[in-house]
Amino acid sequence: MAALPRRIIKEAQRLQLEPVPGISAVPDEQNARYFHVIVTGPADSPFEGGLFKLELFLPEDYPMSAPKVRFITKIYHPNIDRLGRICLDILKDKWSPALQIRTVLLSIQALLSAPNPDDPLANDVADLWKANEAEAIRNAREWTQRYAMDTTSM
Amino acid sequence: MDSDEESFGKSDSGHNSPTDDEDDFPMEMDQPPVKEKAMETDEYPYETLTTENIVQTMIDCIDDINSVLNLPKTTTRILLNHFKWDKEKLLERYFESNQEKFFRDAHVVNPFNKPKLKNKPKVPSSGLEECEICLSTFPPNMMTGLECGHRFCTNCWGEYLTTKIMEEGLGQTIACAAHNCDILVDDVTVTKLVPDLRVKVKYQLLITNSFVECNRLLRWCPSVDCTCAIKVQYVEYRPVQCRCGHIFCFQCGENWHDPVQCRILKKWIKKCDDDSETSNWIAANTKECPNCNVTIEKNGGCNHMVCKNQSCKYDFCWVCLGPWEPHGSSWYNCNRYDEDEAKAARDAQERLRSSLARYLHYYNRYMNHMQSLKFEHKLYASVKEKMEEMQQHNMSWIEVQFLKKAVDILCQCRQTLMYTYVFAYYLKKNNQLLIFEDNQKDLESATETLSEYLERDITSENLADIKQKVQDKYR
Numbered sequence: 112m113a114a115l116p117r118r119i120i121k122e123a124q125r126l127q128l129e130p131v132p133g134i135s136a137v138p139d140e141q142n143a144r145y146f147h148v149i150v151t152g153p154a155d156s157p158f159e160g161g162l163f164k165l166e167l168f169l170p171e172d173y174p175m176s177a178p179k180v181r182f183i184t185k186i187y188h189p190n191i192d193r194l195g196r197i198c199l200d201i202l203k204d205k206w207s208p209a210l211q212i213r214t215v216l217l218s219i220q221a222l223l224s225a226p227n228p229d230d231p232l233a234n235d236v237a238d239l240w241k242a243n244e245a246e247a248i249r250n251a252r253e254w255t256q257r258y259a260m261d262t263t264s265m
Numbered sequence: 266m267d268s269d270e271e272s273f274g275k276s277d278s279g280h281n282s283p284t285d286d287e288d289d290f291p292m293e294m295d296q297p298p299v300k301e302k303a304m305e306t307d308e309y310p311y312e313t314l315t316t317e318n319i320v321q322t323m324i325d326c327i328d329d330i331n332s333v334l335n336l337p338k339t340t341t342r343i344l345l346n347h348f349k350w351d352k353e354k355l356l357e358r359y360f361e362s363n364q365e366k367f368f369r370d371a372h373v374v375n376p377f378n379k380p381k382l383k384n385k386p387k388v389p390s391s392g393l394e395e396c397e398i399c400l401s402t403f404p405p406n407m408m409t410g411l412e413c414g415h416r417f418c419t420n421c422w423g424e425y426l427t428t429k430i431m432e433e434g435l436g437q438t439i440a441c442a443a444h445n446c447d448i449l450v451d452d453v454t455v456t457k458l459v460p461d462l463r464v465k466v467k468y469q470l471l472i473t474n475s476f477v478e479c480n481r482l483l484r485w486c487p488s489v490d491c492t493c494a495i496k497v498q499y500v501e502y503r504p505v506q507c508r509c510g511h512i513f514c515f516q517c518g519e520n521w522h523d524p525v526q527c528r529i530l531k532k533w534i535k536k537c538d539d540d541s542e543t544s545n546w547i548a549a550n551t552k553e554c555p556n557c558n559v560t561i562e563k564n565g566g567c568n569h570m571v572c573k574n575q576s577c578k579y580d581f582c583w584v585c586l587g588p589w590e591p592h593g594s595s596w597y598n599c600n601r602y603d604e605d606e607a608k609a610a611r612d613a614q615e616r617l618r619s620s621l622a623r624y625l626h627y628y629n630r631y632m633n634h635m636q637s638l639k640f641e642h643k644l645y646a647s648v649k650e651k652m653e654e655m656q657q658h659n660m661s662w663i664e665v666q667f668l669k670k671a672v673d674i675l676c677q678c679r680q681t682l683m684y685t686y687v688f689a690y691y692l693k694k695n696n697q698l699l700i701f702e703d704n705q706k707d708l709e710s711a712t713e714t715l716s717e718y719l720e721r722d723i724t725s726e727n728l729a730d731i732k733q734k735v736q737d738k739y740r
Contacts, residue, residue: 121400207442210444
């Protein structure tokens, strides 16, 4: 593979030196474009207390094109589907090369605090979220407990 | 050609009648001949524009606006693009609405606010700025940005613009590279920052393309590899000929399709493309197994049907679709089937069958002419050979040109004939249809004779004879 662009090296360094509270992103030993990410569920959300594993990959033309991000830990959320794919505008058409790994992960954390059932990816979850929010939130909390708090699987 | 065209011309006067609202419109044969004459003689002014002409037209358009508004040219271009190059609309909005909103909607920074801009780059004490894209630091002269104040290094700008142009095919609508900033990059900046000539050419192409596409009075020539556009003064159902020789309908861009209107042609093409007639055929000729619903075509006389679906094998009666079992016993009552109901079913099937037959009649003839038209294009090659041959038989160059002309005419006839069948399909059955069909028949036979002559081998003895015949025919 071609030499790692300066931007990626710098970003990785800064993530180490000035970590974002509640987020850790560590480059893979084999592949510096692949990051192991852990995001903690935001307070006052049904995901509170959970540790969510994600994978983040910087494509060849990064930062001209957006990083590819996916949840590995199962999560009950209207904008995240069963495969962990995320519906977020800055990962698609609203991507700007001035955004960074840091900003992307912060946006994903914000998405956990503010689910948007009107722009759904997981239709069944979104439908319940709109029809019976209390039950949906109960489900999300239950999934967080079942999948995101079991330390043995981390 | 006159005789052919005229016999046809009379019958096609219905196409510019105002009765387009019905699918089956009656032809108006009794229109005064004056109108027909006007139709043939009056001019439809249009011009062919090359890419350079188009660029010049854009520049003229920008200058027109600037003589009134006196804005930076790059801003005017973005504004014009925002209003789909409608100058009147732009001026109207400019003077009517709130200026701040006017510029914001078009995604440009209000040029009158410039001095107040707070976003001016702050140059750190070191004299170096950091580019947010590559995270490297540069002296200020290596950094640049738009009026919105977001600055990046020239290298990153170049890469960003190249990606937008080459990967996403954006032209006039590339926004600033900063997150959440929708200020558009103007053409001068793009040209300045993009290093690669290939990308610049593509950018120019995208810009001219959007200009032509959103301008009602312009249309690209649809012929393959032609880069010209036709400019008209008003949009109408008319044939225009591009510099490359291609003749098309300005209104819809299809091949010239007289006597059919654009709307009807579109409908016809859609009908041919979708499978509506396939489903008619299925409805007219098949029934569904009452047990498993598989579609069955009856291919023999016996009404005792056994479904061939291996997992079904249901025995039933084709006539009443009931189970076969009672038909062999004394309480058989298939013959006493409700008469009205049976009749209704038969009628429905009959209707579907005849509508299918009617469609196929016209479709086959339409396709046949389309096929022939393709073959006639091969004729050009063989005619060229013949022309050379004839010149060896003491005929001058000018004398043999009639052959090429004859093929031209032949192709025109084929094309017209092809569309007469579309026209006829959508006509109501009345006396005028009969007259139309008579004219169609005349054109058909004249075309076939001409085609035959052209394909006949030319020998020295019958040369003069052939010339005479061919010329007679294409007149």
